[in-house]
Amino acid sequence: MGSGIAVTPLIPRPVRPATNGANYDGVARNVDATARRRELRQRLADQRRALPPSARIAAAQGLRRSLEQLPEYLTDTRVAGYWASHGELPLNLAIAPLAGRGQQFLLPVIGAGKHLRFAPWQAGDDVQPNRYGIPEPAAPTELLEPFQLDLVFVPLLGFDRRGNRLGHGGGYYDRSFAFLNEQVRPTEPLLVGVGYAFQELPQVEEEAWDVPLDFIATERELIDCHPEANA
Ligand SMILES: Nc1nc2c(c(=O)[nH]1)N(C=O)[C@@H](CNc1ccc(C(=O)N[C@@H](CCC(=O)O)C(=O)O)cc1)CN2
Ligand SMILES: Nc1ncnc2c1ncn2[C@@H]1O[C@H](COP(=O)(O)OP(=O)(O)OP(=O)(O)O)[C@@H](O)[C@H]1O
Numbered sequence: 001m002g003s004g005i006a007v008t009p010l011i012p013r014p015v016r017p018a019t020n021g022a023n024y025d026g027v028a029r030n031v032d033a034t035a036r037r038r039e040l041r042q043r044l045a046d047q048r049r050a051l052p053p054s055a056r057i058a059a060a061q062g063l064r065r066s067l068e069q070l071p072e073y074l075t076d077t078r079v080a081g082y083w084a085s086h087g088e089l090p091l092n093l094a095i096a097p098l099a100g101r102g103q104q105f106l107l108p109v110i111g112a113g114k115h116l117r118f119a120p121w122q123a124g125d126d127v128q129p130n131r132y133g134i135p136e137p138a139a140p141t142e143l144l145e146p147f148q149l150d151l152v153f154v155p156l157l158g159f160d161r162r163g164n165r166l167g168h169g170g171g172y173y174d175r176s177f178a179f180l181n182e183q184v185r186p187t188e189p190l191l192v193g194v195g196y197a198f199q200e201l202p203q204v205e206e207e208a209w210d211v212p213l214d215f216i217a218t219e220r221e222l223i224d225c226h227p228e229a230n231a
Contacts, residue, residue: 033205041169044157044199048087051196059196060090062219067094069222070215072190076150080106080118083127083135088155089194089219109136109143116176117143146176149189154213156195163213163225164204165193177211186214186226193217
């Protein structure tokens with residue numbers, strides 16, 4: 001599809017052992033991990049909501065500068081993002097230049113089975129709230145499957161530098177992009193997590209179903225989660 005710059009393929013990540021083992025210890029470890037994730041999500045969500053408007057506006061501008069370091073942001077044809085809610089880092093300044101460059105922007109639409117599809121959206125198009133109160137295109141002319149996208153800005157609550165992500169806990173992105181775990185990464189679509197720098201964690205515990213991010217863009221920097229590719 002429309003990716004401008006070729007990226008060096010990597011060896012696929014080894015399949016991680018499932019954490020939901022059938023024995024008692026496996027189950028207990030899993031319950032602990034779930035409780036830890038819930039606590040961490042709450043703390044990060046509270047912290048994000050408490051950010052003053054000035055920090056949000058400055059971050060939206062910093063994010064655009066970070067994304068300009070990514071060739072795919074400047075050239076890819078189909079670019080999916082999100083409508084910032086719950087204090088998420090606003091994408092509006094990063095999205096604005098896309099139309100002028102002939103790039104299509106799309107928003108996620110929640111479907112059956114917690115799978116996302118993506119609808120083209122441009123400024124002025126009608127939106128309606130989904131079940132979480134997040135706006136979705138109201139009358140999409142087409143709905144694209146995740147594999148049809150070139151670049152995806154993925155919302156997150158927490159991240160680490162290896163590309164592990166903590167989301168809202170719905171598992172929407174992991175389910176929708178699970179097919180990438182069978183492919184040599186990075187490939188298309190390229191997954192770029194977007195969040196505030198303060199959302200960085202030393203390590204996000206990996207779960208068997210997680211789909212790692214290729215890059216993470218914050219208001220401060222663009223993080224390449226496959227640094228060995230450039231070594
Ligand atoms: N802006 C935006 N759009 C998005 C996502 C997102 O994270 N951000 N999604 C990412 O997947 C999908 C929607 N998934 C979501 C999953 C949970 C919650 C949410 O508010 N969860 C509550 C708990 C609600 C409950 O338990 O039912 C919370 O976090 O407080 C929101 C969106 C698709 N669209
Ligand atoms: N590929 C998958 N197949 C089946 N279930 C899945 C898959 N991916 C995630 N899940 C389920 O979804 C639940 C939530 O996953 P997780 O905590 O990783 O969500 P998240 O990445 O934080 O959420 P979101 O992507 O919506 O922001 C998990 O408990 C898991 O059972």
